[in-house]
Amino acid sequence: MRTATFASIAAAVLFVALSPRVGESQTYTSLRTASGQPDVNGFWQALNTAHWNLEAHMASPGPVLQLGAAHAVPPGQGVVVDGPIPYRPDALAKKKEYAANALREDAEIKCYLPGVPRMMYMPYPVQIVQSDSTILMMSEFASAHRTIHMGSKDSPPADTWMGWSNGRWEGDALVIETRGFMGGTISALDREGAIQVRFLDRAGNYHTDGLRVVERLRRIGPDHLSYQATIEDPNVYTRPWTISMPLYRRLDANMQLGEFKCEEFVSDLVYGKYQRTPDK
Amino acid sequence: MNAFLFAGRQAAGVIVATTSVVLTSVIGIAQDRPSPATNGSYKVPRTPDGQPDFQGYWTNLTYTPFERPRALANKPFYTEQEAIEAFKKAVSDSTDQIVHYVNSDFGATPVQTGARPNRRTSLLIDPPDGRVPPLTPAAEKREATRLAAQKARGPLAQTWKDDRGTVWCVFHDRAVPSIVAPYGSNYHIVQSRDWIVMTYEWNTEHRIIPLDGRPHGPAAVRTYAGDARGHWEGDTLVVETTNFSPNRNFFGSEGTFTLVERFTRTADDTIVHTYTVEDASTWTRPWTVELPMHRINGPMLEYACNENNQDGFATLKNARAQEAGTLAPMDAIKRGDAKATITEREEQGAAKVLGGEGQDEKK
Numbered sequence: 001m002r003t004a005t006f007a008s009i010a011a012a013v014l015f016v017a018l019s020p021r022v023g024e025s026q027t028y029t030s031l032r033t034a035s036g037q038p039d040v041n042g043f044w045q046a047l048n049t050a051h052w053n054l055e056a057h058m059a060s061p062g063p064v065l066q067l068g069a070a071h072a073v074p075p076g077q078g079v080v081v082d083g084p085i086p087y088r089p090d091a092l093a094k095k096k097e098y099a100a101n102a103l104r105e106d107a108e109i110k111c112y113l114p115g116v117p118r119m120m121y122m123p124y125p126v127q128i129v130q131s132d133s134t135i136l137m138m139s140e141f142a143s144a145h146r147t148i149h150m151g152s153k154d155s156p157p158a159d160t161w162m163g164w165s166n167g168r169w170e171g172d173a174l175v176i177e178t179r180g181f182m183g184g185t186i187s188a189l190d191r192e193g194a195i196q197v198r199f200l201d202r203a204g205n206y207h208t209d210g211l212r213v214v215e216r217l218r219r220i221g222p223d224h225l226s227y228q229a230t231i232e233d234p235n236v237y238t239r240p241w242t243i244s245m246p247l248y249r250r251l252d253a254n255m256q257l258g259e260f261k262c263e264e265f266v267s268d269l270v271y272g273k274y275q276r277t278p279d280k
Numbered sequence: 281m282n283a284f285l286f287a288g289r290q291a292a293g294v295i296v297a298t299t300s301v302v303l304t305s306v307i308g309i310a311q312d313r314p315s316p317a318t319n320g321s322y323k324v325p326r327t328p329d330g331q332p333d334f335q336g337y338w339t340n341l342t343y344t345p346f347e348r349p350r351a352l353a354n355k356p357f358y359t360e361q362e363a364i365e366a367f368k369k370a371v372s373d374s375t376d377q378i379v380h381y382v383n384s385d386f387g388a389t390p391v392q393t394g395a396r397p398n399r400r401t402s403l404l405i406d407p408p409d410g411r412v413p414p415l416t417p418a419a420e421k422r423e424a425t426r427l428a429a430q431k432a433r434g435p436l437a438q439t440w441k442d443d444r445g446t447v448w449c450v451f452h453d454r455a456v457p458s459i460v461a462p463y464g465s466n467y468h469i470v471q472s473r474d475w476i477v478m479t480y481e482w483n484t485e486h487r488i489i490p491l492d493g494r495p496h497g498p499a500a501v502r503t504y505a506g507d508a509r510g511h512w513e514g515d516t517l518v519v520e521t522t523n524f525s526p527n528r529n530f531f532g533s534e535g536t537f538t539l540v541e542r543f544t545r546t547a548d549d550t551i552v553h554t555y556t557v558e559d560a561s562t563w564t565r566p567w568t569v570e571l572p573m574h575r576i577n578g579p580m581l582e583y584a585c586n587e588n589n590q591d592g593f594a595t596l597k598n599a600r601a602q603e604a605g606t607l608a609p610m611d612a613i614k615r616g617d618a619k620a621t622i623t624e625r626e627e628q629g630a631a632k633v634l635g636g637e638g639q640d641e642k643k
Contacts, residue, residue, distance in 0.1 A: 033472075033473075034327075034329045034330075034473065041475075107587075111586060112584075112586060112587045127475075127488065129471075129472045129475045131327070131335060131470050131472060132328065136477055136486070138486055142586075143484070143486060145484070147579070149579070154579075157579070157581060158581055160581060161582060161587055182584070182587075185587060185588070189590060189593075190590070192593070193589065254494050254495070258501070258503075259503035259504060261504060263450045263586045264450050267441075267450075270440075270592075271439070271440045271592060271593070271596055274596035275438060275440065276436075
């Protein structure tokens with residue numbers, strides 16, 4: 001089961017902590033909330049191709065011929081700090097299989113909750129609303145949100161799609177440990193809706209219910225956060241590994257999260273074969 | 281208005297699926313003293329930003345009917361004793377639903393989740409008869425057309441859109457404005473200086489309300505939850521919401537209503553939530569609802585609706601099977617004349633999958 005120890009995660013975090021952080025200024029002093037916490041409120045968004053593929057990748061055609069260049073894959077240098085992703089040999093074979101069936105296996109296609117850390121670098125804004133005891137992180141995608149329980153050491157009461165997050169401050173850094181993930185849909189769900197594992201990106205990089213994530217967010221300027229996530233899942237990887245990227249503040253006037261109830265846009269796809277065409 | 285609410289002691293644990301029934305809490309409520317708010321001396325706690333503090337976990341689950349029963353048309357209030365008796369009767373009369381789940385097994389019935397007696401005989405408090413006001417002639421015509429179109433589609437679900445009456449994962453139609461779900465009608469409120477967020481257990485909705493005085497968004501952008509703007513009036517949070525989606529039907533209004541809500545914390549364990557809806561193209565007058573929100577223990581867990589929507593598949597697959605004559609019609613199943621229920625069929629299907637036989641591909 002979950003054989004990797006917390007020490008191994010801690011070691012990985014330490015490794016990253018000693019590495020230069022993306023764009024991080026060591027001199028920036030974070031703004032504070034009224035109660036004196038580092039202030040991470042606001043609308044944040046990744047500006048990279050991590051949602052296509054966490055690893056370095058060349059440009060390639062998109063998965064749907066008809067969408068042409070509009071949905072083709074832009075190139076990216078990758079966000080994995082200590083790559084390549086250390087897949088176990090059997091898991092790497094499965095990854096290739098899942099990637100080949102991404103249109104069926106990827107939760108994003110079905111508008112399922114994206115999980116962690118994926119929610120943080122999808123091409124949708126994330127709004128953070130911060131109080132002393134709770135930090136909410138809300139994505140525009142599928143109205144997904146995460147509840148960060150500050151100061152909590154609780155174990156997950158149940159497995160969930162977004163996991164159970166305990167947060168704490170380490171200096172100016174917000175450190176979040178998340179576990180208790182669903183590894184896929186329940187086994188009884190109809191095949192049209194079923195997914196077997198959870199994708200981390202559109203390229204088929206995946207995790208199971210063995211996932212444990214340690215994230216580190218820190219203000220590195222008025223409009224930037226540094227974001228790192230160390231990802232552990234002994235069912236899939238031989239060691240913890242880490243992604244790192246900046247998150248940018250959305251400065252749009254009157255910025256707010258839109259309502260993107262994407263289930264409406266995929267229901268004909270998911271339920272199609274059981275539907276009846278009207279007037280037939 | 282708060283004089284009419286009871287202040288119970290804090291409800292016993294509320295995590296759905298872990299709480300057991302504590303029926304004695306009903307008796308306990310009868311012995312509790314009236315709310316401190318009844319003498320107007322309650323001092324509303326403040327956030328570090330100095331705003332009234334609404335944070336924490338709350339429920340508005342209740343046994344009080346939304347509209348007033350006709351028999352109580354001229355009786356907006358029970359006496360305290362009548363309210364307790366009505367509450368006890370509602371608890372003992374309530375029959376658990378058998379489709380999907382037995383709610384009490386999950387600690388999810390109102391009495392298990394923190395519902396308390398209410399001296400109101402209905403949640404709808406204005407018009408004075410406690411009923412939704414009559415539709416305008418134009419709205420009546422619109423509703424008749426809609427219902428005729430619905431009837432013409434027949435009783436069997438044709439597409440996923442027809443499954444909205446049971447579990448509709450796109451949006452929880454009872455969330456904004458709240459008309460109280462049968463379970464899971466729980467809130468987690470988090471505040472920063474410029475935002476107040478109400479996450480809602482059923483369907484894991486989040487409602488994000490700006491407090492920074494910004495104008496409403498463009499009228500072209502209409503949403504299920506509407507475009508909410510909040511401001512403080514003394515200790516009361518006032519939220520004005522417009523731009524509701526035309527895909528909604530709220531008591532005859534197809535997203536053209538406006539909503540004004542007031543949230544006032546009247547005790548450590550009580551928020552009084554009132555709202556008024558108005559739509560001159562639908563109702564002959566505005567109407568107002570008062571919902572007590574009671575503090576409950578957290579945390580609140582995820583309600584992954586779309587991800588677990590077996591109901592969506594079952595409804596459509598069984599409709600096709602009923603059309604093909606391979607499954608008994610619903611009325612026969614409901615009468616008990618037909619043995620094969622939807623649940624049994626689904627369980628057989630699930631057993632096949634779990635048994636490694638693969639999915640039944642029969643049309």
